[in-house]
């Protein structure tokens with residue numbers, strides 16, 4: 106099936122980004138929202154994305170913008186980049202995104218519906234139940250959920266064979282990966298169509314053939330960050346030495362503490378708190394390995410930084426002090 110009509114359910118941080126990116130790539134896009142109030146919150150996000158895309162395209166036209174760490178492959182390939190064409194695509198995307206409150210109308214000719222609503226199980230179930238009788242037979246249904254498994258919802262969608270995860274990363278025009286994950290009842294042919302669609306909106310589609318908490322990235326990242334924090338929280342070493350060990354030892358650009366400063370110390374605190382309660386949350390590997398992490402000491406370490414206002418790179422201070430002209434480590 107050729108996918109043309111895309112409906113995004115939920116116009117929050119990620120929903121608005123997915124909608125804008127799909128419209129930028131030439132798809133017909135409708136965002137379904139539940140209330141007038143949601144329109145008032147989503148429209149400014151769309152306005153903001155238009156501005157961000159234009160600024161990014163302007164930057165990509167400069168020598169600095171050609172740096173591979175700055176270049177946004179979600180917007181264009183470096184070899185074929187044409188600034189005027191990209192800017193025209195932004196204008197068209199902005200003009201063509203529809204916001205719709207009537208669910209039946211929103212999905213009446215949908216080829217794909219991407220659910221990107223708040224991470225609340227019961228509300229998602231409610232939504233899927235209402236949606237099921239309204240979609241035409243052809244519609245593929247996808248969820249952008251970060252932590253909930255698609256098998257939880259497959260039955261209530263009424264089309265388990267056409268249902269799976271399409272999980273994006275924040276700032277999708279730059280971080281253009283998406284993890285495409287089947288649940289046990291997903292049809293592999295539909296999976297192939299979803300991979301093709303993901304490539305069609307300029308994402309690097311990463312196949313996840315078996316259902317897995319944490320997909321690919323978080324399955325690796327969470328144990329990595331916890332292992333780094335555990336070394337420091339237990340007094341084995343200090344953040345800088347742990348980072349240098351990882352960076353010089355593997356050639357990676359960042360160690361665990363530089364990554365924590367980038368995502369924010371408060372977010373790290375929230376993740377550690379969740380793991381203290383549910384060890385296998387995003388990486389079941391941890392439960393199996395029974396790693397003896399000292400969550401209590403990690404939380405105490407992070408709380409000290411938070412209390413001192415050292416919240417990470419955005420705050421100018423975290424595990425490191427940030428100054429534009431200085432590499433915080435070397």
Ligand SMILES: NC(=O)c1ccc[n+]([C@@H]2O[C@H](COP(=O)([O-])OP(=O)(O)OC[C@H]3O[C@@H](n4cnc5c(N)ncnc54)[C@H](O)[C@@H]3O)[C@@H](O)[C@H]2O)c1
Nearest residue numbers: 115116117118119120139221222223228249250251273275
């Ligand atoms: N923020 C991220 O970095 C990120 C990354 C990848 C995936 N996700 C996933 O994307 C989904 C949305 O996350 P977000 O960060 O965009 O959240 P958000 O809070 O910014 O947006 C949620 C949207 O869902 C709508 N909504 C909430 N409850 C609803 C209901 N009962 N009926 C209809 N609409 C409802 C809200 O009005 C809002 O538009 C979540 O499943 C999250 O796990 C988020």
